Amino acid sequence: MAxxxxxxxxxxLTAPHEEEKSRPSLQAEAAARGLQVxxxxxxxxxGELAVLRELSLSIPSGQFLAVVGRSGCGKSTLLRLLAxxxxxxxxxxxxxxxxxxxxxxxxxxxMFQDARLLPWKSVLDNVRIGVPGGDxxxxxxxLELVGLADRAKEWPAVLSGGQRQRVSLARALAGDPRxxxxxxxxxxxxxxxxxxxxxxxxxxxxxxxxxxxxVTHDVGEAVALADRVVLVENGSIAQDVAVALARPRxxxxxxxxxxxxxxxxxxxxxxxxxxxxxxxx
Amino acid sequence: xxxxxxxxxxxRLQSAGLEWAIPILVIALWxxxxxxxxxxxxxxxxxxxxxxxxxxxxxxxxxFVYIGDSTRRALVGFAIGGGIxxxxxxxxxxxxxxxxxxxxxxxxxxxxxxxxxxPLIIAWFGIxxxxxxxxVALGVAFPIYLNTLHGIRSVDRGLIExxxxxxxxxxxxxxxxxxxxxxxSILVGLRFALGIMWxxxxxxxxxxxxxxxxxxxxNAREFFQxxxxxxxxxxxxxxxxxSDWVAKLMERRWLQWHPHxxxxx
Numbered sequence: 001m002a003x004x005x006x007x008x009x010x011x012x013l014t015a016p017h018e019e020e021k022s023r024p025s026l027q028a029e030a031a032a033r034g035l036q037v038x039x040x041x042x043x044x045x046x047g048e049l050a051v052l053r054e055l056s057l058s059i060p061s062g063q064f065l066a067v068v069g070r071s072g073c074g075k076s077t078l079l080r081l082l083a084x085x086x087x088x089x090x091x092x093x094x095x096x097x098x099x100x101x102x103x104x105x106x107x108x109x110x111m112f113q114d115a116r117l118l119p120w121k122s123v124l125d126n127v128r129i130g131v132p133g134g135d136x137x138x139x140x141x142x143l144e145l146v147g148l149a150d151r152a153k154e155w156p157a158v159l160s161g162g163q164r165q166r167v168s169l170a171r172a173l174a175g176d177p178r179x180x181x182x183x184x185x186x187x188x189x190x191x192x193x194x195x196x197x198x199x200x201x202x203x204x205x206x207x208x209x210x211x212x213x214x215v216t217h218d219v220g221e222a223v224a225l226a227d228r229v230v231l232v233e234n235g236s237i238a239q240d241v242a243v244a245l246a247r248p249r250x251x252x253x254x255x256x257x258x259x260x261x262x263x264x265x266x267x268x269x270x271x272x273x274x275x276x277x278x279x280x281x
Numbered sequence: 282x283x284x285x286x287x288x289x290x291x292x293r294l295q296s297a298g299l300e301w302a303i304p305i306l307v308i309a310l311w312x313x314x315x316x317x318x319x320x321x322x323x324x325x326x327x328x329x330x331x332x333x334x335x336x337x338x339x340x341x342x343x344x345f346v347y348i349g350d351s352t353r354r355a356l357v358g359f360a361i362g363g364g365i366x367x368x369x370x371x372x373x374x375x376x377x378x379x380x381x382x383x384x385x386x387x388x389x390x391x392x393x394x395x396x397x398x399x400p401l402i403i404a405w406f407g408i409x410x411x412x413x414x415x416x417v418a419l420g421v422a423f424p425i426y427l428n429t430l431h432g433i434r435s436v437d438r439g440l441i442e443x444x445x446x447x448x449x450x451x452x453x454x455x456x457x458x459x460x461x462x463x464x465x466s467i468l469v470g471l472r473f474a475l476g477i478m479w480x481x482x483x484x485x486x487x488x489x490x491x492x493x494x495x496x497x498x499x500n501a502r503e504f505f506q507x508x509x510x511x512x513x514x515x516x517x518x519x520x521x522x523x524s525d526w527v528a529k530l531m532e533r534r535w536l537q538w539h540p541h542x543x544x545x546x
Contacts, residue, residue, distance in 0.1 A: 085445070104446060104448065108446075109447075112443065116440055116442075118458065121461075129447050129457070155537075155538045157538065157539075
C-alpha cells in the first residue's frame with residue numbers, strides 16, 4: 001500500500017510526455033488487475049415493470065466505462081445489478097475470464113451518490129470498513145491517496161460534501177477492488193469540487209488500473225473520464241461510443257464533438273448542421 | 282491561555298447560576314414566608330425544618346434504608362422491563378415474522394394504563410416486592426420497546442445497503458450499523474422509561490408497602506409529620522433528577538458524533 005502511495009507521488013512529479021511513454025506497460029498490467037464483466041441478455045423487473053430489457057454489455061478488463069441516459073432509463077439499475085444489489089430475473093452477469101459468480105463480491109466496490117459514511121464512526125474507522133480485516137495502516141494509506149489523512153480522527157459531520165465523497169472513495173479503494181462502480185457520485189457537488197474529484201478519480205484509475213463503471217446524467221463528465229460511453233434507453237443499450245481522446249482531456253473541439261454527438265442522441269435531437277426549423281432546446 | 286481558561290469557567294458558572302436561580306429563589310422565599318408565619322407549618326413546613334427532619338432520619342439510619350429499598354425496586358423493575366422491551370423491539374425490528382406475531386398484541390397491552398392494574402396486583406402479589414417490581418417492569422417496557430423499534434426502523438436504508446456491499450451481514454451488520462443508528466432513539470426511550478419508573482414506584486409504594494420512600498411518606502402523614510412528607514417528595518425529585526442526569530450523560534458519551542449532542546465548541 002505504501003508503495004502505491006509513493007508511486008502516486010512520483011507519478012504526479014513526472015512530466016506528461018513521460019507518462020505517455022509508460023502507458024503501454026500500465027495497460028499490460030491492467031489486463032491482470034481490472035475485472036472483466038459480461039452481461040448477457042439481462043432482465044431486471046420491479047413487479048410488472050421491466051427496468052432492464054435483455055441488456056447485453058461486455059466490459060473489458062481495466063476499461064473506464066460511462067453509462068449515460070435520462071433519469072429512469074435503467075442506468076442505475078444496471079449498476080446495482082453489477083454490484084449484486086439486484087438480481088437478474090433472466091440473463092446472466094459474469095465476472096472475469098473464468099466467469100466468476102455474480103452477487104456481492106469483495107473485489108467489487110460501489111461509490112454511491114451520497115457518501116454513505118457512518119456518522120458515528122471517525123473518518124478513519126469509516127475507511128476501515130473497506131479494508132478486509134480492518135487494518136488501520138492500510139486505511140490510513142487509502143486516506144492519504146485522497147489527501148485526507150489529516151482528517152482521520154474527525155467525525156464525518158464536520159466534513160464538506162466533497163471531502164465526504166473523497167472519504168467514500170478512499171473506503172471503496174482501501175480494499176484494492178478490481179471493479180469500481182460509481183453511481184453518480186459527483187451529482188451533488190459544486191462545479192469546482194466536481195472537476196477536482198473527476199481529476200482524482202481519473203488519476204487513481206490510471207494508477208491502480210481497476211475496471212470502472214460510472215453512471216452519470218452529465219454527458220460532459222462521461223466524455224471527460226471514460227474510454228467508452230454507452231447510452232441506456234428503455235432498459236437496453238441504444239448507443240455505444242468509444243472516446244478516442246488523449247488523456248488528460250481538455251475541453252477542445254474533439255471533446256465538444258463527442259459531447260454534442262452523445263447529447264444529441266440522448267435528447268433525440270438532430271444535429272444543428274441539418275438546419276431544421278422550429279425545434280431546438 | 283490562562284485567561285481563556287478562567288473565561289471558560291466564568292461562562293460555565295454563569296450558566297449553572299442561571300439554571301439554579303429560580304429553584305434557589307423559590308426556596309429562599311418559601312423559607313422567608315414560613316418564618317414570617319405567612320405559611321402555616323401544618324400546611325407546609327419550612328425548608329429548614331424539612332432539612333432538620335432529614336438530618337434526624339439520617340442519624341437513625343432509616344432514611345438510607347428507605348432510599349435503598351426504593352432504588353432497588355426501581356432498578357430491578359427497570360432491568361426486567363427494559364430488557365424485555367429491548368429484546369422484543371430488536372426481534373420485531375429485524376424479523377418481519379416476529380413483528381406480525383407479537384406487535385399488535387404488544388400495542389393492545391400498551392393501551393392499558395398500567396397503574397390501573399394496582400388492585401389486581403395487590404390481589405395477586407399482596408404488598409410484597411413482586412407486585413411493585415412487576416408494575417415498574419410493565420411501565421418501563423413500552424417506552425423502551427416503542428423507541429427502540431422506531432430507532433431500528435429509521436436507520437438509513439442507504440447505510441445498510443452500503444454495509445452489505447462491504448460484506449457486512451448478520452451480527453456484524455447489526456453491531457456496526459443498525460444498533461448505532463438506532464441508539465439516539467433508544468436513549469430517548471430510556472429517558473422516558475426512567476421517568477415512568479419513578480412515577481410507577483411512587484404510586485405503588487404509596488398505596489401498598491411496608492418500606493421505601495412512599496411508605497415513609499404515608500406513615501408520616503398518619504402521624505402528621507408534614508416535614509417528613511415534604512422531605513420524601515423532595516427525595517423523589519432528587520432521584521428523578523439524578524436518573525435524568527445519568528441518561529443525559531449517556532447521550533453525551535455515546536452520541537458524541539451527533540451534532541446535537543457533541544461537546545460544546
